[in-house]
Amino acid sequence: MKIKKKTLWLLCCISASIIVILGFTVLAIPANTFEPQLFGLPYALWVSILLSVLLVVLTILGTLVHPGNRQTEEE
């Protein structure tokens, strides 16, 4: 169980790193381009909003599998 959590936590960290790297590539912020739009939002904006939301979701998942989430009782 402990090993599984550790693996999941590691997976969260790797996913967060990938998202961060993606955020600075032309995939997320192509220069001088605002198409394709989504609900009227320009491309760079909706992609970076999506990536930001993903990071917060990963934070939520991360707190569930973080090595420290069972240590409340010790404090």
Added chain:
Amino acid sequence: MIPILITIAAVYLGALVTFSLITRQKNKDSVSYFLAGSKLGSVLGIFTLAATLFSTFTMIGMPDFFRTHGVGSWLFLAFSDAAMVFAIISVGYYLRKKAKRENFKGLSGLMVQCYKNKSAGYITFVGAFIFLVPYVAIQIRGIAIFLKATFPEALPIWGWATIIIVIMLIYSEVGGLKAIIYSDMLQGLILLLIICIIAYNCVAEFGNLANLFAKVEQVNEKLLSVPGPKGLFTPQFLIASFVAIVMIPFTQPQVVTRIIIMKNHRSLFRMAIGLGVFALIIIFATLCIGMYGAVKYPDLSTADFISQALIADQSNLVAAFAILGLVAAAISTSDSQIFALGGELRSLLTGEDRKMLKITRIAIVFFAIVVFIFSLLTSDELVMLARTSFAGTALMAPMIFTAIFSERKLKMYIPICTAIAMLLFIGSMLEVVPNTILGLRMDLLLIIVLTLISLLLNYFGHQKKSVNPIG
């Protein structure tokens, strides 16, 4: 609007006085005065951290930044903040463990304990002082300029700045960190509610978001992509800003303290999640206000644009709350930072607690006076100055991370390199040292070099300890 403003301002001041008086009785030693008893729950944690982080820089600076530089501002701040909350749960956990082991009193004190040398603490304290003072000063200046633009006949800029600093000093000196935290809760709530209402009104003026962005496209389509109309958002600028912002929770003492005084790890985790959600909501609201400004007020100065969008274009009730929200935002960030500088000084002092507490309280007044003077001299570029402050304190990150994670006996090499890096960074701002070297921005280059030096020294320059300190 004036009667409404006077009424809510009186209620707000009454609340601040109440918080100070309630918490006053309990502040008998440094731990309760500077660390609020170290049992902060997650809800209070969210709001105190949010109020500390999201300030005049967010409420005035970010709408103006979106209006001037376009949608790349989201990546600059919101994306970095989202990564920052992930960093809080990743590194914050180890920071808390280390702080608990070393009997945390302040970041500077922690560095003294970890590096077994007082100079490491002085470097941390001086770094925090140099880079936080301008940041606090721009909060005060930002709000004073805004109040001057809104009430041109009432007071000069220095008059508004004086009132804000006096209010802040009275309740933080009397009530300590607990009073600040309670008032942060109130200020965070006002900030969140008001900025969302104003953003809604801004979008409603155009019908919906799609219409708003269609209008922005007609006015200046460069606002809809990077690098923006003025070419600011280059990959290097964004990456350097990202690093600086993600490091805030571990390098800025007012944030470090709040992470450490959370009741337990679970409270910390909940606080991080709440902070992430809070950040995205607030920054999205500033995006809407900024885009509204790009269409309606593209050529106004920052103060005039904010005065129009947040006050003149709103109902009297919303406008009155917006003014209070802006003042509250400036106060909540400034008091936390000035108080944190006091805490840092206290963590370096040794001697009888009561006497040291008294010295530190006097020092807090001195810090406030320095901030006041600086607020009269600094420039109006809120976001860029805030970014410089973040970049400056971020240079301490490799030193702090080594202290948190290293299992070796630490020597003074890394703190000395950090001090040199901070001097070089200041030199580059004063244009004594080049701003870029080999095509790399100075702040980015320095953080890369410091990180490499810290990693190398950790493996080759320090002896292994006989006992594992992290455990």
